[in-house]
Amino acid sequence: MKKSRFWIVLIVLICALAVAVPSTFAEEKTKITIWSMSRADLTFVEPYIKAYNETNTDGIELVLEIYTDNFFQAIDIAAATGGPDVIDLPNTVSVFSNYVGQGYYIPIDQYMTEEDKELWKDFRIEGITASNGELYYFPTVATTGRLIYNQDIFDRVGIENPPTTLSELVETARIITEKLSGEGIYGFAANFKSPTSALLRSMDFLMELSGGPCQGFDFAKGAYDFAPYKPFVEAYRTMFTEGIAFPGCESLDIDPLRTLFAAGKIGMYISWSHAEPGVYASQFPTDINWNGATVPIIDGAEKASQSVIGYHGYLITRDCKEPEKAWKAIKEVFYNPEYIQAYQEAGLGIVMNPEIAKGAGIPELLNGKEAFLMGPTDILWPAVPQEINSQAVLVEGENMYNTIFALILGEGEIESTLADLTTRYNAAYQKGIEQGIGNPIELPGFDPAQPNK
Amino acid sequence: MNRYSKSEKAQIFAMLTPNLILFILLSVYPVLWCFRYIFFQYGGLASGEPIFIGLDNFRRLFTNDPVFFKALKNTFVYAAGKVGLVIPLSFFSAMMLNRKNVKGIGFLRATLFMPTIMSAAVMGLVFYLLFNVYNGEINKILMSLGMKLPVNWLGKDKAMLTVILIGIWGGLGNYMIYFLAGLQGIPQELYESADLDGVNSLQRTWYITLPMLGPVLKMILMLAIVIAFQDITSIMVLTEGGPVNATMTIFLYAYQFFFPISPGSIVTTQFGYGAAVSLVSSLVVGAVTVIYLILSKKLDNLE
Incomplete structure (x- = not known):
């Protein structure tokens, strides 16, 4: 009995060693x-x-x-x-x-x-x-942002090229809506269920390509300035208050918007360059002939670059x-x-x-x-103060996207509201600097065409 | 003289303890954790150390935050609209369904109660599709009935009405069940003697049912008011408080300072300011509840 117990223990030990030794010597x-x-x-x-x-x-x-x-x-x-x-x-x-x-x-x-x-x-x-x-x-x-457009709709209403300026954008949208709204087709749409999401992917790029500012911040001045947003707000206000834009954009999310675009009901919208090609290839497959173009710029502005x-x-x-x-x-x-x-x-x-x-x-x-x-105009821009530290620019009241969205829907006077936005953002920016959590940013001679130089 | 013996007291404490522990851990502690930041500027772990700013969060709230006051007004409109409609509707539903030996009554009760067990987020999503301006089923039906233009149910002018309607749909079954329980507790003898006196059904309801439901009604109303003030999930899914804050309510407003509603609608995380908004919002609901309790004392009187 004792002898057999000895052999069992010995065999178990040998097995254990056989397993443990190679792993001990193997390189971790x-x-x-x-x-x-x-x-x-x-x-x-x-x-x-x-x-x-x-x-x-x-x-x-x-x-x-x-x-x-x-x-x-x-x-x-x-x-x-x-x-x-x-x-x-x-x-x-x-x-x-x-x-x-x-x-x-x-x-x-x-x-x-x-x-x-x-x-x-x-x-x-x-x-x-x-x-x-x-x-x-x-x-x-x-x-980055691109104008997404339905070429079939353009062909039907006789438009050859996608718009390159804000006034062309409004005019193109107006023509499409006037000619095709009877069929439920409208010229322009935006996913305004979340104004931040809608304007981040459109307005920001449009403003930068028009020479700035970037998210309201003027790098050359080292301060916020929302006055240049006026032409943008006016153009969008025209589309969204005169029945040119797709009805119900106030509550439209991006995916429902995409399904409507895929169904051929929307002439144009602005969205991310990385997302839309994949979306229409697999998520919402479509037979429509669609394409993308550079976002339009403010009339009279010189094309700079977009972030x-x-x-x-x-x-x-x-x-x-x-x-x-x-x-x-x-x-x-x-x-x-x-x-x-x-x-x-x-x-x-x-x-x-x-x-x-x-x-x-x-x-x-x-x-x-x-x-x-x-493309050559798609360049990394420097970070604006709220990107470096969002806690350093705590704006009291509505943020820029919600404020601009309200203006687009026709609420409030454009110039004074934008001036108030400038005041509130600069106050928050200065407060952050005084608290020691934000740093002043000023890039004299900043060139929006070469923002990374 | 002590009313309870030692063993009875021990039994009471033993039965209360698990509940108390969970209440302290899951309700009291998080609330205190949140409220300690009301004097600070703090954006969470990523923002570094909290900065003491005294009463500045309250200065900002009361002097420079029009959105909060819009949300406050919206909350009262929503609560009044929802409670004002859901209580009579659920009372009448309960009256209709408080019958025995009627074929299909169980099915009807279950159908009306169904929304209560549905997730508010799923409900919000389904209604988002139903109320969709362009291809929502509701507009399709209305247009097939001859309406020319689609109704912008979720636009800034009608969004509040829509969220109230959805709130009513979601709450009706729940309050109906409370009313049913209350109705079934009313002694039948009262109705029998009233019948002998020759009263009609309206008089029965007015002079017997409603007074006898007093204590239940008081509790239902209080629950309905508090719940209506705190409803955020379906609004969050349906409109995210928009458009242009048309459906923003105080607790949804407070919530977004702690958690972004969706990746695209990022509001900078501000625990300190969010805590101040939460505190003031809680005080508002507390005040409304106290006022209601004082005003509703009469409902307890069954004489």
């Missing part, structure tokens, strides 16, 4: 965890990560974790209590600007080679990708124990020009860096829709 891999909210990209990204994990000789294992609706909350908690090694920046710059001041991210200048610096030289924008002169990431793809929102930049956090290895991995996989080009070719985003874009093929869904690619 450094896990680099990345948080992303791009579930839609998962099928594309996974093979790249798998290949890298299998082939890299630096002992690195990339682990991609996807968050969706709770992404921003998760980042908020992670910044306070600890989180991933790397964060894949979505198209919301606040994920960078909210936390960089707290030292949550690690600057990457120290890891970049001269070649890297040359390739990304135009991407060091204070408040957007850099803070206090130090670079933290560079966005690989970008989005782009860059995303899929990779931020290394202070929780990363081996930031150099993290940099190596993200450079090898996500900042690799071949990966970025393939990402565009798969129709998932538009390459932002012109040098890399040169080698990128046009995805099938953008064939004939090249206006959605980044």
Whole structure:
């Protein structure tokens, strides 16, 4: 009995050693965890990560974790209590600007080679990708605003080209509505259920391309000035109070708007360049002949440039124990020009860096829709004070988007309301500076045509 | 003389304790956590340390925030509209359905009660589709009946009416059940002796049913008022408080300072100011409730 017990114990010990010894001597891999909210990209990204994990000789294992609706909350908690090694920046710059001041991210200048610096030289924008002169990431793809139009409707009413100025926009919309509203087709629409969402994707770009200001902020003056918004408000007021725009836009969300556009009921609207081609290819497939164009500008203005929102930049956090290895991995996989080009070719985003874009093929869904690619007037603009720190510009009363929306619906006198908006924004901006949480921004000689110079 | 023995007291405390613990953890603590920021400017974890600003949040609220006062007015309009219609409607529904041995009565009761168990967010979304200006079913029906132009149900002029109608639809079944319970508690002998006296049905309702429902009515009204003041979910889904704040109510206004309603409608997170708005809003509801309780004392009198 005793003898058999001895043998059982011995066999168990040998088995345990057989399992434990190889794993003890095997090299431990450094896990680099990345948080992303791009579930839609998962099928594309996974093979790249798998290949890298299998082939890299630096002992690195990339682990991609996807968050969706709770992404921003998760980042908020992670910044306070600890989180991933790397964060894949979505198209919301606040994920960078909210936390960089707290030292949550690690600057990457120290890891970049001269070649890297040359390739990304135009991407060091204070408040957007850099803070206090130090670079933290560079966005690989970008989005901006485009005028989306239905070519079939244009053909029916005899309009050859999409409008290039505000007055042309109103006139084109008026012609469409006058001729086709009997069939339920209207010239223009906007998703005003959320004025911020509607105007962020339209008015901001239109104002910038007309020479600014940017979200109400005049970089050259170093102060807010909403007076230049008057022609925009007047044009929109005409469309939305004279029955030109689609009925019920006050409560229209973006997806119902898109379904109506896909059904051929809307002549034009303004939305994101990165989203609409994919939406009409898969979410709301349509047979209509549609396209995109540069947003119109204010009559008489000289075409400057419009800001782009860059995303899929990779931020290394202070929780990363081996930031150099993290940099190596993200450079090898996500900042690799071949990966970025393939990402565009798969129709998932538009390459932002012109040098890399040169080698990128046009995805099938953008064939004939090249206006959605980044053009020479699509440039990173500096961050406005509320982008750098939203807490430093706490405006009392309604924000700019709600105020302008009310004006568009015909509520209030335009000039005095815009003047009041200027006063309230400047008061909030100055208060933030006095409290020591905001910094004065003034860029004398700022050129809206070359905002990144 | 002590009314309860030691073991009875122990039993009372044992039964109250779990409830009290949950109440303190899930209600009292979050409220105190929120209200401690009323003297601060604080935007959450990402904004760094809270900045002490004394009574500045209240200065801003009372002197420089027209949206709050618009929301306050809207809240009273919404509450008056909803309570003013839902109570009579649910009372009459209960009267109609307070019958025994009628075929299908259970089905009718269940149908009217159904909205109560539906998620307010789902309800908001369904009504958003129904009230849609262009291709909403309601406008389609109206236009098939000969109306020329679609009604802008969710536009700035009619949005409040629409959210009130949806509020009524959502609350009717609930109050109807309360009324039914109250009606079934009225002794039948009263009706029988009234019948012997030859009263008609209107007199029965006026002189017996309504007075006997007094205490129940008092409770139902109080619940309806408080709930109407706090309704935000369906409004949030349906209109997000718009257009141009036409349906903004005080608690929805306070809510958006803590949580953005949707990614596109970001209002800068302001816990401090949101806490001040919440406190004042709670005081308003508290005051209304107290006034109501004083005014409704008569309803307790069954004499």
